[in-house]
Amino acid sequence: MTTPPEAGAGVREWLGDLLEPVFADEPPLGDAIAAVFRRAERQRRRRARIVLAAGAAVVVLTTAIGYALATVLPPTGGTGLGARPTRIPATRPDPAQAVLASALRASGLRIVPHEPARGDGWRQYLVRTASGRPYGLVDVSVYAAPAALCFPVLAEPDACARPEHASKDVEYARYAFDRDVNWQVNEVIARRVPDGRALAVQATGERGTGTAGLGRPPLTARLAARVASDPRLLAAFDAAERCNGPERACPVLQVPVPVPD
Amino acid sequence: MRSEDDEALHAFVVSRYPRLRRSAFLMCGDWPIADEVTQDTLARLVRDRRRGHAPDPDGYAWAELMHALTHRPGRREHVFVAAPGSAGGDPETVLVLDALHRLAPRCRAVLVLRHWDGRTVAETADVLGLSDERAAAYEVAGLGALDRLRGGAEPAIT
Numbered sequence: 001m002t003t004p005p006e007a008g009a010g011v012r013e014w015l016g017d018l019l020e021p022v023f024a025d026e027p028p029l030g031d032a033i034a035a036v037f038r039r040a041e042r043q044r045r046r047r048a049r050i051v052l053a054a055g056a057a058v059v060v061l062t063t064a065i066g067y068a069l070a071t072v073l074p075p076t077g078g079t080g081l082g083a084r085p086t087r088i089p090a091t092r093p094d095p096a097q098a099v100l101a102s103a104l105r106a107s108g109l110r111i112v113p114h115e116p117a118r119g120d121g122w123r124q125y126l127v128r129t130a131s132g133r134p135y136g137l138v139d140v141s142v143y144a145a146p147a148a149l150c151f152p153v154l155a156e157p158d159a160c161a162r163p164e165h166a167s168k169d170v171e172y173a174r175y176a177f178d179r180d181v182n183w184q185v186n187e188v189i190a191r192r193v194p195d196g197r198a199l200a201v202q203a204t205g206e207r208g209t210g211t212a213g214l215g216r217p218p219l220t221a222r223l224a225a226r227v228a229s230d231p232r233l234l235a236a237f238d239a240a241e242r243c244n245g246p247e248r249a250c251p252v253l254q255v256p257v258p259v260p261d
Numbered sequence: 262m263r264s265e266d267d268e269a270l271h272a273f274v275v276s277r278y279p280r281l282r283r284s285a286f287l288m289c290g291d292w293p294i295a296d297e298v299t300q301d302t303l304a305r306l307v308r309d310r311r312r313g314h315a316p317d318p319d320g321y322a323w324a325e326l327m328h329a330l331t332h333r334p335g336r337r338e339h340v341f342v343a344a345p346g347s348a349g350g351d352p353e354t355v356l357v358l359d360a361l362h363r364l365a366p367r368c369r370a371v372l373v374l375r376h377w378d379g380r381t382v383a384e385t386a387d388v389l390g391l392s393d394e395r396a397a398a399y400e401v402a403g404l405g406a407l408d409r410l411r412g413g414a415e416p417a418i419t
Contacts, residue, residue, distance in 0.1 A: 015376040018357045023283060027292050032282075032300060036274050039304035044311070106328065167316050176392050220390030222324065230314075 096123050096140055096236035100219075103227045109135055109218055121243035122250045123236075127218035136205045136218045139251035141243040142234065143259045145198035149191050152255050166229030169193050174221045175255045182208045185254045186217045190228035197242075200257050201228040270310055273318055274303050280378070281326055287373045288330040290362050302326045323388045327374070331366040331389075360410035368403035371396055 094113065101111050104127065114126035114137060122141040129135050150160040151173035163171035172190035177183070184205040191198040203219035219227065227233060243250035245261050278299060285295035302325045306315055315321040361369055367389065374385040386396035 015357070015372070018354055019287065019377060021354050022286075022358060026283070026286075027296075029278065032278060032296060033271075033275055036278070036300050036303045037271070037307060039300055040307035040311075043304055043308050047308075106325070107332070178392070221392070222387055222390040229316075 094118075094123070094236070096233055097125060099230055099233045099236065100125060100138055100140075100227060103223055104218060107218075111138065111218075116249070119249050121237065121241040124251065134206050136203060136215075138218060139200075139202040139204075139253070140233065141200050141250050141253070141257075142237045142241055143198040143200070143244055143257050144242045145191050145196055145257070145259050147196065149189075149198060150258050151189060152258060154255070163191070164225070166190070166225065170229045170231075172225055172228055174225050176221045177254055178212070181212045181215050182210065184212070184215050184217050186219055186221045186224045187254050188221070188224040188228040189255065189257055190225070192231070192234055197234060198257055198259065199228055199234050200251075200253055201233075202251060202253055266311075270307055274307065277319070277322060278303065281322060284323070284373055284378055285326060285330060287358075287361065287377055288327070288366075288369060289333075290358065298326060298329050302329060320388065323374070323378070324390070327370050327388055328390075331370050357407070360407050363410055364403055364406055367391075368399050368406065371399040372403045372407065375400055 097111060097113065104111055108130045110128050110130065111125045112128070114124045117124055121143070122139065125138045125140075127135040127138060151163050151171075152175075153159040153161045154175065161173045163173050165171050170190055170192055172188055174186070174188045177185040177187075185202060187200065187202045189198060189200050201219070201224045203217035203224055205215040205217040207215070209215040217224075243257075244259050281302065282292075282295050282299045285298050286292055289295055289298070302322055305325060306318055306322050309315040309321070310318060361372065364372070370389055371385055374380045374388055375382070380388070382397050382400070383393055385391075385400075386393045389396065391399070
């Protein structure tokens with residue numbers, strides 16, 4: 001039996017050399033490449049059907065609620081006490097929630113608005129497992145960011161981190177807090193260069209579980225970065241929305257976004 | 262007739278499929294499952310790229326593949342059995358594969374990405390959604406456990 005080297009580049013050759021003969025038995029690819037594209041087409045059609053079905057369901061539900069309210073509620077006059085027009089809640093889907101739901105779908109997690117669910121420049125969501133167990137919170141907030149945003153460095157308050165780039169237009173920095181298993185947080189600050197807006201996505205694991213696994217944030221740092229860089233998430237906010245002022249009811253971030261008030 | 266983007270996607274799938282499938286095989290020890298997961302991963306990549314998402318196709322593909330293989334429902338530990346007389350039947354190789362499949366999925370994923378795919382610690386951490394420190398710790402633990410398992414000195418870790 002060969003002895004493994006201690007560490008470093010030698011280990012790679014050692015393990016690689018040992019594994020290489022395994023692939024002598026590798027079956028041929030066959031029509032695997034064509035199968036990939038057939039499967040992609042099936043997935044696209046299935047998704048389109050789901051979207052259509054969901055749209056139809058919303059229409060039916062809205063109609064049913066409208067009909068029920070119109071027939072069950074007594075008519076209100078203009079002179080009675082408390083006579084107000086009945087307002088049917090809007091059923092417009094929340095685009096930010098849709099982006100987050102899409103990112104969480106692979107892990108089987110569900111996301112719903114968490115009251116108070118939204119305000120000027122921020123949204124808050126609760127994440128649950130498929131069985132309904134709470135799995136933490138996701139906060140999304142937007143900011144007007146100056147041209148040279150200083151991405152914070154946790155260890156050095158006066159330093160600026162060198163951001164990563166999701167594309168030529170989007171730069172971001174990510175922060176992970178997992179020392180305390182009862183309060184684990186993944187946060188990403190992303191800035192869209194062309195329009196000078198920044199967005200923070202903070203995923204907080206369920207607090208006080210006592211275990212690292214159960215208290216893990218619903219978004220990994222990688223997934224949070226992917227979500228924060230997704231142009232649809234920023235587009236989910238109106239252009240005038242921002243969390244720059246200290247008086248606003250915006251999320252309290254583990255790493256505040258250093259923008260002017 | 263395919264568009265230019267589709268041509269590029271097709272070329273990407275053709276070039277990455279074999280490598281992804283081999284990584285998947287090292288993760289699961291089963292060629293049909295490796296094929297299934299690889300095809301599903303690349304199909305989702307194709308679908309998402311056509312919708313204008315997944316700006317980093319390599320990162321996307323490996324991250325999705327590893328996520329699928331480290332979170333498989335009803336996962337069972339797999340003991341590799343090579344075909345009789347095949348090169349894969351070399352006792353040393355069988356021993357290493359068997360030990361690899363006894364490691365915890367994340368440890369195994371780190372070793373496959375680092376020592377088979379040749380990624381750096383930072384790239385490995387990014388693919389698996391871990392901090393660099395944690396990926397490095399998994400690597401040290403995985404190599405140590407792998408060596409012990411090959412020697413049969415300790416029971417398998419799960």
